[in-house]
Amino acid sequence: MAAGQFAGKTALVTGGNGGIGQAIISRLQADGATVVSTDLVADPAGLADHHIIGDLMDSRFCEGLPAQAAALTGRLDILCNNAGIITRGVITETSDDDLSRSLAINVEAPFRLCRSTIPIMAEQGGGAIVNTASCWGLQPGPAHPIYVMTKAALASLTQCLGRDHAHQGIRVNAVCPNEVNTGMLRTGFKVRGLDPDAGVATLNQTVPLGRIAEPEDIADVIAFLASNDARYMVGALLEVNGGKPVG
Ligand SMILES: NC(=O)c1ccc[n+]([C@@H]2O[C@H](COP(=O)([O-])OP(=O)(O)OC[C@H]3O[C@@H](n4cnc5c(N)ncnc54)[C@H](O)[C@@H]3O)[C@@H](O)[C@H]2O)c1
Numbered sequence: 001m002a003a004g005q006f007a008g009k010t011a012l013v014t015g016g017n018g019g020i021g022q023a024i025i026s027r028l029q030a031d032g033a034t035v036v037s038t039d040l041v042a043d044p045a046g047l048a049d050h051h052i053i054g055d056l057m058d059s060r061f062c063e064g065l066p067a068q069a070a071a072l073t074g075r076l077d078i079l080c081n082n083a084g085i086i087t088r089g090v091i092t093e094t095s096d097d098d099l100s101r102s103l104a105i106n107v108e109a110p111f112r113l114c115r116s117t118i119p120i121m122a123e124q125g126g127g128a129i130v131n132t133a134s135c136w137g138l139q140p141g142p143a144h145p146i147y148v149m150t151k152a153a154l155a156s157l158t159q160c161l162g163r164d165h166a167h168q169g170i171r172v173n174a175v176c177p178n179e180v181n182t183g184m185l186r187t188g189f190k191v192r193g194l195d196p197d198a199g200v201a202t203l204n205q206t207v208p209l210g211r212i213a214e215p216e217d218i219a220d221v222i223a224f225l226a227s228n229d230a231r232y233m234v235g236a237l238l239e240v241n242g243g244k245p246v247g
Pocket residue numbers: 014015016017018019020021038039040054055056057082083084085086105132133134135176177178179180181182183184185
């Protein structure tokens with residue numbers, strides 16, 4: 001990928017403080033993008049060019065966020081709907097609160113952000129939206145029905161918007177990782193009383209490539225989908241799984 005290919009472009013990245021979010025920010029900046037990050041609290045490493053604190057469960061915050069990002073930098077070329085939460089457990093172990101939180105953050109927020117971003121990108125003559133879905137939204141893994149359902153919805157939204165807005169020069173695609181070595185995955189071991197490093201080492205053995213993904217493995221593919229190299233890709237759900245299908 002050419003260096004500086006995002007020079008002069010602005011990207012808005014949700015969940016910018018998280019494992020994959022931080023890697024996306026670094027990767028897009030390395031190619032010249034100005035990055036506006038957003039998350040619940042301040043950017044821990046101070047990576048982003050601009051950081052907006054807010055809760056994606058707040059519908060009005062989501063509605064206004066793309067315009068806020070565009071006002072800060074003068075444009076909006078790339079939207080990465082990356083923030084997400086995972087609710088674990090079979091359906092009988094889940095609450096209404098689990099359901100509404102996951103739907104709000106994993107589905108409604110990307111929906112609203114796309115809806116507010118598309119007119120801005122259309123006015124500029126195009127743009128790229130990259131959603132972070134999951135392999136688990138394409139093929140359900142066990143004992144996570146809420147998470148799987150929300151990621152399936154995000155995958156479906158990606159396909160719908162990809163088709164509907166291609167004529168405006170807006171490409172909407174999704175990356176679908178399997179396990180990635182971030183806080184989201186590691187806290188899963190902690191809540192079960194297991195050591196996260198030992199848990200990751202065991203998971204590594206289940207992946208044909210020999211290890212689970214690092215955040216950079218996913219951020220590189222997101223950058224590809226956002227770039228001109230993916231200019232003919234629309235509505236794609238790109239699995240990034242090291243050869244490990246959902247089992
Ligand atoms: N880690 C994995 O194994 C894995 C696998 C497949 C897909 N994903 C997806 O990748 C994306 C990034 O996850 P990650 O692994 O970097 O996890 P992470 O927990 O490190 O990062 C998620 C970020 O989203 C933010 N966030 C959560 N709720 C929010 C809210 N209400 N408002 C604003 N921000 C909020 C968090 O504060 C956090 O910084 C998620 O959509 C996740 O579902 C992760």
